[in-house]
Amino acid sequence: MSAPIDRTWLKDHSELGISAFLFAAGALVLGNTLLETRGGGSSSDPLGPHAVPLGVGMLLLLLAVLLTLDVLRGGKGEAESGDDIDLTHPSDKRTVLMLAGVLVATAVLIPLIGWPLAGMALFWGATYSLGSREIPRDPLIAAGVSLVTWFVFDTLLGVDLPGGPLMGLI
């Protein structure tokens, strides 16, 4: 097989990535269970803490093999549809990566600038990634949602969300 054919073959069989994931997860579960935990069951707990993880690990490996066979035979998982989903165009990877980046940035920002500001960055970042470019409206809605949520959770419901440096101003 020449290189370009190889590439389209891989694209058509990208589901093999799921097999690889299942295999890796199975290997991880089995490896970790065999290496880290010692001793089997005892008289008070005949099965012990490892039997089930070993079973789950082997199940994952078995399913990796079965899924690989299924994909090679031409089996294909059906992508999920829904209200706002249009499956006629391919996955928009850029939007997904931007949203993932926004989530990571939020995790980093929370300890630095507190929830109200990090939450605003999260909401605005997400609307921006999803294609909205309404400049005064988007950040204003983001600020509103974030502040109201922070107030409701932190003050009314007693769920602790750090206010950050903004609290020094109030």
Place this chain on the structure above:
Amino acid sequence: MDTFSSLMDGFGHALTPTNLLFAAIGVLLGTAIGVLPGIGPAMALALLLPVTYAFDPTGAFIMFAGIYFGGMFGGSTTSILLNTPGESAAVVAAIEGNPMARSGRGPQALAAAAIGHFVGGMIGTILLVLLAPLVAGLAVGIGAPDYFAVMVLAFVAVTSVLGSSRVRGFASLAIGLAIGLVGLDPLTGSQRLTFGIPQLADGIDVVIVAVGIFAVGEALWVAAHLRRTEQEVIPVGQPWLGSDDLRRTWKPWLRGPLIGFPFGAIPAGGAEIPTFLSYVLERRLSRRRDEFGKGAIEGVAGPESASSASSAGTLTAMLTIGLPTTATAAVMLAAFQQFGIQPGPLLFQRESQLVWTLIASLFIGLVLLLVLNLPLAPVWAKLLRIPRPYLYAGILFFACVGAYAVSGQPVDLIVLLVIGVIGFFMRRYGLPVLPAVLGVILGPDAELQLRRALQIADGDWLTLVSTPLAVIVYLAILVLLLVPIARKFVKRPEKEREPADH
């Protein structure tokens, strides 16, 4: 009349101003969420799990029950006015409801659906009241081997019945089981799959898994395929029914629950199959069969009534046996676990007041829903026009708030994202989501029951098939596993005639 007095007692507790407020918030949130495209009741409950940290269990469950029924009410509005049902349970509502709306009979379609939900929910809840104590009474005697068998049945049923591919269903289940293993072993305290990371010793919180798979996974998946064209929303007025329509709908309303309730209570039943069966039944019984497909009101009334009754059936199985049969019930079970309450036969003894208040609030919630939905339908319909970037940004925002609220660590947002990415690829490659969530929530329980059973029997594996119930359940599992294989075997000769690649 012990049941009756317990129920009256429940009404006494449910009718306090605070609990009424929770019920009202629940049905309003539920309806709004059901109407909003892209958010199903399971995602809504998952996003609201962290809010319950601040509530007492009774208030939280009253609200959850309102959201559950409200989501069903709202979902049919979306189907009828948009023709793109969000929840699979509302698919049938679109078949007849949307043509009705197109031909100017939207108000009648909405009324038939709303009253259908009310009637179905009422009959379903009455059946719940009558049956739940009986089932719980029978189930008190069942032991660890039976529980283990029933949980295995739930796993196998969910992976075999839902979705088109069983390999993918089981793959999803195995992923869930593996996530459920992370943390300290509850019996021996030894670390499993923690890789020496202290944060993993407590396990991956069910809230983060549920929010990650249902909310973040869904938002990422929609983001990758966001419809760029505006969808047409059919404008609608006040729902109402004329006497002619009433004559056509009252029988389907009453027939729906008979199909819906039992299907809701069995593993992997849910609302999809009974709504479809009810539709087929109504078409067969109707004297105006030619109207079906073009907007027959019977095709809205029957299935919608069946769908709400199936929710009541689902609640019956969840409360009496502790067995979640739908994704929404699975998240509810997780909520019970958050409060340290184990649903099951003992729930009716230990938490009698909580259960009966919850059941009473189902009746109250249904009345509130009917009162709210008939006049407010045009307002709800406006929600369909919300710009999608705000909708999905909001879902991600509340997912992060929820994940953070679990333990106050920003790291949890990264865990949330990882699980969301897994959820994304599961949707991309057709791995059903429910088996994974069920694996995370029920997996640790199933392991505990298995080990407890072997503990009692001194390691004798035969104990697993030592009771009649367990044997029957394993036979049912065997049938579920073998039937498709046998069918494939019979069909093979035909398949071989087809060309190998297409």
